[in-house]
Amino acid sequence: MAYELSPLPYDYSALEPFIDTDTMKLHHDKHHQTYITNANAVLETHPELAAKSVDDLLKDLANVPESVKTALQNNAGGHSNHSIFWTIMGPAGKEGIGGGPTGAIAGQITKDFGSFDELKKAFNDAGAKRFGSGWAWVVWDNGKLKVIGTANQDSPFTLGLYPIFGNDVWEHAYYLKYQNLRPKYLEAWWNVVNWTAINKRFATAKG
Numbered sequence: 005m006a007y008e009l010s011p012l013p014y015d016y017s018a019l020e021p022f023i024d025t026d027t028m029k030l031h032h033d034k035h036h037q038t039y040i041t042n043a044n045a046v047l048e049t050h051p052e053l054a055a056k057s058v059d060d061l062l063k064d065l066a067n068v069p070e071s072v073k074t075a076l077q078n079n080a081g082g083h084s085n086h087s088i089f090w091t092i093m094g095p096a097g098k099e100g101i102g103g104g105p106t107g108a109i110a111g112q113i114t115k116d117f118g119s120f121d122e123l124k125k126a127f128n129d130a131g132a133k134r135f136g137s138g139w140a141w142v143v144w145d146n147g148k149l150k151v152i153g154t155a156n157q158d159s160p161f162t163l164g165l166y167p168i169f170g171n172d173v174w175e176h177a178y179y180l181k182y183q184n185l186r187p188k189y190l191e192a193w194w195n196v197v198n199w200t201a202i203n204k205r206f207a208t209a210k211g
């Protein structure tokens with residue numbers, strides 16, 4: 005089945021002033037759509053891969069034919085990563101958004117990182133130090149939360165990890181508003197983090 009772009013679960017302007025409307029429009033309607041269009045062009049010629057969910061395909065990327073592996077790593081990866089990204093954000097100031105972690109993930113963060121501040125430091129560091137394009141993630145790794153960075157559109161699923169939440173540090177995610185100041189974007193981004201949605205992903209990760 006061909007991949008489809010889901011609409012944002014909020015308005016393009018909902019993440020203002022932390023993420024601007026123009027960035028959201030371009031990022032969702034153009035960048036994410038391009039990953040989908042490119043992935044679908046490959047899947048059209050490989051119906052056995054098209055039958056899988058995008059996340060299952062990425063978990064089993066090692067067994068994808070060499071001729072299309074890189075194209076799917078980049079484009080199916082881009083589709084999966086952005087699909088997660090939109091849903092773990094929301095309008096700042098709404099209940100469960102911004103501020104500190106809530107629910108079960110809050111206790112797990114304290115257990116695995118010592119405090120929310122320590123997690124933020126490690127996560128922002130992973131994002132700031134990513135050379136070129138990529139993502140910073142909090143993943144579930146065998147009963148533990150971990151901070152990792154991935155290059156380009158590489159997916160934590162391919163590494164055998166479950167992505168609980170992540171931030172896009174490609175320039176297209178922040179350049180219109182923050183220009184070269186990636187650390188400023190990384191810091192501001194926590195204001196739109198949706199802890200309610202993250203707790204749902206955390207519950208799924210634990211199974």
Ligand code: MN3
Pocket residue numbers: 031035086172174176177
């Ligand atoms: Mn992006």
